[in-house]
Amino acid sequence: MSRQQIVAGAADMLRRRGLNATSIREVAKHAGTPLGSTYHYFPGGKDQLAAEAVRLSADFVSKVLDQQLRQGPAEGVRAFFELWREVVAGNDFKAGCPVVAVAVEEADHPEALAAAADAFRAWSAQLAASLEEHGVEPQRAAQLATLVVGAAEGAVVLCRAQRGIEPLEAIATELTALLASAVRT
Amino acid sequence: MSRQQIVAGAADMLRRRGLNATSIREVAKHAGTPLGSTYHYFPGGKDQLAAEAVRLSADFVSKVLDQQLRQGPAEGVRAFFELWREVVAGNDFKAGCPVVAVAVEEADHPEALAAAADAFRAWSAQLAASLEEHGVEPQRAAQLATLVVGAAEGAVVLCRAQRGIEPLEAIATELTALLASAVRT
Numbered sequence: 001m002s003r004q005q006i007v008a009g010a011a012d013m014l015r016r017r018g019l020n021a022t023s024i025r026e027v028a029k030h031a032g033t034p035l036g037s038t039y040h041y042f043p044g045g046k047d048q049l050a051a052e053a054v055r056l057s058a059d060f061v062s063k064v065l066d067q068q069l070r071q072g073p074a075e076g077v078r079a080f081f082e083l084w085r086e087v088v089a090g091n092d093f094k095a096g097c098p099v100v101a102v103a104v105e106e107a108d109h110p111e112a113l114a115a116a117a118d119a120f121r122a123w124s125a126q127l128a129a130s131l132e133e134h135g136v137e138p139q140r141a142a143q144l145a146t147l148v149v150g151a152a153e154g155a156v157v158l159c160r161a162q163r164g165i166e167p168l169e170a171i172a173t174e175l176t177a178l179l180a181s182a183v184r185t
Numbered sequence: 186m187s188r189q190q191i192v193a194g195a196a197d198m199l200r201r202r203g204l205n206a207t208s209i210r211e212v213a214k215h216a217g218t219p220l221g222s223t224y225h226y227f228p229g230g231k232d233q234l235a236a237e238a239v240r241l242s243a244d245f246v247s248k249v250l251d252q253q254l255r256q257g258p259a260e261g262v263r264a265f266f267e268l269w270r271e272v273v274a275g276n277d278f279k280a281g282c283p284v285v286a287v288a289v290e291e292a293d294h295p296e297a298l299a300a301a302a303d304a305f306r307a308w309s310a311q312l313a314a315s316l317e318e319h320g321v322e323p324q325r326a327a328q329l330a331t332l333v334v335g336a337a338e339g340a341v342v343l344c345r346a347q348r349g350i351e352p353l354e355a356i357a358t359e360l361t362a363l364l365a366s367a368v369r370t
Contacts, residue, residue, distance in 0.1 A: 154339030
């Protein structure tokens with residue numbers, strides 16, 4: 001079991017059960033790794049492990065965005081929502097976003113919380129840059145990008161509660177139209 | 186310490202620390218109530234307590250919406266975002282939404298999860314009804330209402346991570362303009 005597999009296991013526990021339920025002990029058990037070697041990998045303890053899990057997820061999403069935004073903001077946003085649809089619907093509405101998990105539970109986890117803030121900012125910045133490239137003025141582009149990230153994350157939460165994909169479909173439809181009109185004008 | 190005060194205490198713990206950290210024991214301690222009497226009040230245990238906490242919060246938000254939507258959808262949406270701004274900024278970015286807390290942690294809590302789904306549906310239905318009254322066709326009204334609820338909840342999460350109110354401001358600005366244009370057309 002590699003270090004990266006442990007981090008991936010922690011990300012999966014975070015997006016399903018939340019920060020509080022994601023202990024080093026549980027992650028080691030989940031990964032079939034001796035507890036001692038898990039602590040050895042992560043001297044900063046749970047905060048470090050959660051921060052790395054958030055960064056792993058953030059980087060994955062950023063890579064998808066980076067690739068899809070080459071075809072323009074509409075395609076990037078479509079891929080962003082598609083990615084969340086797969087996470088939520090593909091896990092029977094029992095998994096969401098590990099970055100959100102870290103943001104909504106007050107605990108002693110400054111490194112993980114900073115990683116969560118960085119993740120949201122990075123995704124927003126990628127979307128905003130693409131909108132600017134397509135003629136949207138900077139302030140508006142930043143606003144729209146924040147809306148896309150916030151609304152997608154909120155959509156995932158609504159889908160998990162309602163055990164259905166409808167909220168995400170509705171939100172994606174609205175935002176697709178809104179972005180198309182922002183790019184046109 | 187009344188039953189309702191215990192429920193309110195549970196809602197506050199949920200929105201700060203999440204579902205997993207909100208035990209009957211912690212809530213009783215927080216409320217200064219003997220553990221036995223807390224269990225007596227909530228024979229369904231933590232699931233029942235969390236469900237009642239979600240319903241308490243859901244009803245509070247619904248009442249605000251009901252009152253403000255009388256002045257039209259724009260005023261209702263303004264009040265909805267203002268309410269979340271007060272929760273997040275008024276608690277130093279350390280509190281969010283108890284309904285979200287229940288939705289993002291997979292645990293054995295069917296009653297609380299159903300209450301969370303009901304809460305999101307109720308708020309969306311109130312907003313959608315107001316949009317319809319102001320001439321938006323039903324499917325579009327439902328879509329926009331879902332977007333407002335999802336985006337506001339996502340905004341709260343982004344603000345908590347970034348320890349700043351900017352994401353909520355940006356998202357509120359975009360949605361205010363979008364709704365104004367939907368009502369006009």
